[in-house]
Amino acid sequence: MNGSPAVELSGVSREFDVSRPWLARVVAGEPRRYLTAVKDVTFAIERAETFGLVGESGSGKTTVARMVVGLLPPSEGRVRIDGVSLTDPGSAAARQRFRRRIHMVFQDPYASLNPRWRIERIIAEPIRAFGLARSNEEVADRVDELLSLVGLHSGDRFRFPHEFSGGQRQRVAIARALASSAELIVCDEPTSALDVSVQAQILNLMRDLQDRFELTYLLISHDLAVVRHMADRIAVMYLGRVVEIGDGRTLFQSPRHPYTRLLLNAVPDVSTRGRPDAEIAGEIPSPIDPPPGCAFHPRCPLAFDRCRREVPALLDGVACHAVHEETVAA
Amino acid sequence: MLSIRDLRVEFAMRRGVLTAIDGVSFDIGRGEVLGVVGESGAGKSVTGAAIIGLVDPPGRVADGEIRLGGERIDGLSEDEMRAVRGRRIGMIFQDPLTSLNPLFSVGDQLVETMRSHLDLTAGEARRRALALLVEVGIPAAEERIGAYPHEFSGGMRQRVVIALALCAEPELVIADEPTTALDVSVQAQILALIKRLCRDRGTAVMLVTHDMGVVANTADRVAVMYAGRLAEIGPVSDLIDQPLHPYAVGLMGAIPSLDQDARRLVQIPGTMPRLSAIPGGCAFHPRCPQAFERCAARRPPLVAKDGRTVACHLYDGSAEAAR
Numbered sequence: 037m038n039g040s041p042a043v044e045l046s047g048v049s050r051e052f053d054v055s056r057p058w059l060a061r062v063v064a065g066e067p068r069r070y071l072t073a074v075k076d077v078t079f080a081i082e083r084a085e086t087f088g089l090v091g092e093s094g095s096g097k098t099t100v101a102r103m104v105v106g107l108l109p110p111s112e113g114r115v116r117i118d119g120v121s122l123t124d125p126g127s128a129a130a131r132q133r134f135r136r137r138i139h140m141v142f143q144d145p146y147a148s149l150n151p152r153w154r155i156e157r158i159i160a161e162p163i164r165a166f167g168l169a170r171s172n173e174e175v176a177d178r179v180d181e182l183l184s185l186v187g188l189h190s191g192d193r194f195r196f197p198h199e200f201s202g203g204q205r206q207r208v209a210i211a212r213a214l215a216s217s218a219e220l221i222v223c224d225e226p227t228s229a230l231d232v233s234v235q236a237q238i239l240n241l242m243r244d245l246q247d248r249f250e251l252t253y254l255l256i257s258h259d260l261a262v263v264r265h266m267a268d269r270i271a272v273m274y275l276g277r278v279v280e281i282g283d284g285r286t287l288f289q290s291p292r293h294p295y296t297r298l299l300l301n302a303v304p305d306v307s308t309r310g311r312p313d314a315e316i317a318g319e320i321p322s323p324i325d326p327p328p329g330c331a332f333h334p335r336c337p338l339a340f341d342r343c344r345r346e347v348p349a350l351l352d353g354v355a356c357h358a359v360h361e362e363t364v365a366a
Numbered sequence: 367m368l369s370i371r372d373l374r375v376e377f378a379m380r381r382g383v384l385t386a387i388d389g390v391s392f393d394i395g396r397g398e399v400l401g402v403v404g405e406s407g408a409g410k411s412v413t414g415a416a417i418i419g420l421v422d423p424p425g426r427v428a429d430g431e432i433r434l435g436g437e438r439i440d441g442l443s444e445d446e447m448r449a450v451r452g453r454r455i456g457m458i459f460q461d462p463l464t465s466l467n468p469l470f471s472v473g474d475q476l477v478e479t480m481r482s483h484l485d486l487t488a489g490e491a492r493r494r495a496l497a498l499l500v501e502v503g504i505p506a507a508e509e510r511i512g513a514y515p516h517e518f519s520g521g522m523r524q525r526v527v528i529a530l531a532l533c534a535e536p537e538l539v540i541a542d543e544p545t546t547a548l549d550v551s552v553q554a555q556i557l558a559l560i561k562r563l564c565r566d567r568g569t570a571v572m573l574v575t576h577d578m579g580v581v582a583n584t585a586d587r588v589a590v591m592y593a594g595r596l597a598e599i600g601p602v603s604d605l606i607d608q609p610l611h612p613y614a615v616g617l618m619g620a621i622p623s624l625d626q627d628a629r630r631l632v633q634i635p636g637t638m639p640r641l642s643a644i645p646g647g648c649a650f651h652p653r654c655p656q657a658f659e660r661c662a663a664r665r666p667p668l669v670a671k672d673g674r675t676v677a678c679h680l681y682d683g684s685a686e687a688a689r
Contacts, residue, residue: 092549201637231405231576231638236620236631243630258550261579265622265631288624302554304579305624306606319521319552 040119041080042220042252043087043104048113050074050099054324071324073099075276076113078350083219086246086253088267088284090260090299094320095273097256101224104254105140106131117220136166139213143225145205149197155208156193159183162216182211186241203234210241214249222254227262239266260303264288272296275323275331282353292354294336330357367435367570368394368417368538374429375409375416375594377641384641386412386425388594391668394538394570399561401585401602402574403617407638409594410574414540416440417572418455419447435537453483456531456569458560460543462523465530466515472499472526473511476533483534498529502559521552525559532563539564542574557584578621582606590614593639593649600674610676612654648679660684 055061055068074096081087089097102108103115106122115122117138120130139162142148149158159179162168169175180190186207197205206226213221223242227235239262245251257263263270264284271281272295280293291297318335321327327334333343338358348355352363375387387409394400402410415421417432419442432440439450451457459465467475476495480486486494499507502525515523524544531539541560545553561584564571573585581588582602589599590611598611609615619632636653639645645652651661660679671681 092551203637232578232617233405233620233634234637236622236633239622240630240633260550261622261624264624298551300624302551303624304554304557304577304583306578306582306618306621319519320549 040116042083042085042118043081043254044114044116044119045080045100045104046078046114046116048074048077048100048103048110048115050096050103050108051111069324072276072326073323074103074110077273077276077278078113079271079278079281081220081252081254083252084246084250085269086255086267088263088270089254089256089273090258090263090270091273092258092299092320094275094323096276096323097258097273098224099276100273101140101222101254101256104220105138105222106135107140136162136168136216137219138222139216139218139220140222140224141206141209141213141226143228145202145209145229146197148209149205151197153196154193155183155188155195155197155200158197158208159193159211159215162212166216168216178215182214185214185245186211187237201234202230203237206230206238207241210238210245214245219250220252220254222256224256225258226255228257228259235262242266260288260299261305272299275320275326277331277347277355278350279332279356280354281350292359293356294338294358295332298335330355367396367398368572369433369436370413370417370430371433372430373413373416373427373432375412375421375425376428377425379424381642385428385644386594386641387416388644390430390591390594390596392589392596392599394572396537396570397565397568398587399564399571399573399585401581401588402572402591403576403578403581403588404591405576405617405638407593407641408591410576410591411542412594413591414542414572414574417538417540418451418457419444420451449483452479452536453534454537456534456536456539458524458527458531458539458541458544460546462520462527462547463515465527466523468515471512471514472518472529476530479530480533495529495533498533499526501563502526502529503555504529520548521556524548524552524556528556528559528563532567532569535567536569538570538572540572540574543576544573545580546575546577553580560584578606578617590617593644594641595649596668596675596677597650598674598676598678599668600672600676604672604674610671610674610681611650611678612656612680613650616653648677656680 050073051070052073054071077100089100091097103110117134120134122131156179159182160175163175163178169178179193183190183192188207227238255263255266267284270284270287271278274295280296291300329345330343330348333339342357348357351360371391373387373390377384377386390413404410416427427440431438434454473495477491480491480494496507496511499511504510504522504525545556548556575581585602588602588605590597592613598614609618616632616634622631634653647662647664648666651657666677666679666682668675668677669682
């Protein structure tokens with residue numbers, strides 16, 4: 037433990053090779069093609085904080101999550117967990133220590149639990165893998181404790197995942213994340229597959245566990261209301277870049293980037309009834325061939341010449357030429 | 367326009383008869399949007415399927431009546447029903463890719479649908495198809511009319527599906543989770559489009575969704591369903607600001623909102639019952655914070671209260687009688 041943030045991303049980019057197979061490419065004389073899923077993303081997550089990442093499909097949220105947990109190496113830039121880089125060749129031993137402290141909860145609770153394992157084995161796996169218990173009795177005690185923490189019964193340990201509802205499965209996934217005493221939990225759309233009343237139960241549970249164990253969450257969701265409810269700080273992504281970042285309440289009350297404004301205008305919410313229908317044009321362009329300059333300029337009401345040429349830098353929490361120039365002028 | 371009375375849908379299973387829809391009644395007027403909300407298993411989609419006569423065996427409409435424009439449409443033969451579907455009732459489903467035929471261009475699909483329901487020549491149908499594509503906001507419609515479904519993005523595909531649903535000028539459109547597969551910015555466009563087109567043509571819309579936010583911004587009235595029954599039905603603003611039924615109250619509290627700072631969300635204990643084990647009396651009573659004896663014993667009837675209709679013993683006078 038030291039003073040560094042729980043997670044630190046500096047200039048992280050990730051490309052995927054989406055070229056056609058070698059022969060087809062050579063016959064057609066095509067070059068290799070790359071998709072830039074994440075470009076130059078920099079942010080830090082403090083301990084015991086909930087950091088929300090929002091954006092529409094194709095904005096790169098999930099790729100960021102996968103790089104944070106180490107499932108994907110970044111093409112450029114660095115991901116540091118507790119100040120130690122996951123990709124440094126020299127820090128294998130340190131990496132092993134950090135591995136235990138990061139866990140991920142996935143969107144689909146039907147696909148993320150092994151259907152042939154009993155709940156006990158699923159939850160005990162991290163305990164055994166990291167050698168956190170000395171005997172089988174100790175493992176069993178720990179599983180019991182975890183089940184009661186997430187609101188399941190001790191008897192549920194002998195059941196299989198298919199015997200549970202979606203919400204209960206998500207509880208199992210959270211218990212598994214806590215099994216290795218993880219400090220950072222990356223939640224990728226944890227409640228998207230659940231009904232609202234079940235979603236409320238899971239979000240409340242996540243809050244309670246955070247208070248109790250000082251957990252750090254990286255919460256990824258396309259549902260702005262969920263992120264608003266849970267997150268202390270929020271980053272908005274568009275086509276692989278962070279366009280705005282800031283304190284949750286400020287960002288929602290006075291959004292600055294035109295895309296954030298568009299997004300907030302578009303969300304149907306019970307509190308925005310009777311609002312005139314927002315006029316929003318266009319859809320997200322393909323990430324294989326993003327527009328030059330600011331990727332948002334073809335849909336942006338404020339776009340001017342400079343936006344078509346120059347990628348705006350993330351200054352003072354917002355990446356937009358129009359906002360920057362206004363600030364300078366004022 | 368559409369009027370449903372005491373609808374009951376049953377599924378005859380090996381282990382007994384499951385009642386998926388039990389005594390549902392509602393009306394939708396011309397140009398009105400009725401939102402039907404509820405969690406998974408509440409019976410929203412089955413209600414929609416029953417109206418268009420697409421409840422698959424072993425399910426069947428066991429009781430009640432469905433009237434469209436005053437005329438009964440339940441119990442029609444398969445051939446008669448086919449003439450109603452597409453012509454008098456249009457449908458928009460969640461996944462636009464499965465509602466379009468991948469082997470035909472969108473223009474051909476529109477022309478074919480129109481010609482099978484309306485008396486049009488090929489040339490007239492083509493002109494109307496083009497006009498419709500322009501109306502639903504397909505850019506460069508003249509070039510895109512010959513394109514195949516896979517050449518469109520998700521939002522554009524859903525626009526084509528809307529054009530297809532409206533091409534025979536139906537009286538009623540059933541939209542079952544029309545925007546669930548789309549991103550928020552596209553969702554807003556599609557909802558505005560459905561609203562505008564139906565208002566202009568006086569088409570009634572039944573909007574089935576699990577998203578209260580969508581209903582709040584699109585519907586005129588809302589029906590809340592629970593375990594195959596109606597819990598509450600009324601104007602959208604009343605129901606959202608002051609829900610009466612305890613289930614509706616819980617549902618509203620469970621939704622995180624953009625302009626609040628609640629530390630915790632309201633939690634409804636337990637989960638929706640299975641169809642094979644719907645509790646006696648009021649189906650919601652085991653989870654209801656305000657349940658009393660009568661709730662377990664008798665099923666509450668739908669009663670009028672403050673401009674709404676609600677099925678709860680708290681409002682039918684029996685709560686005072688019990689005290």
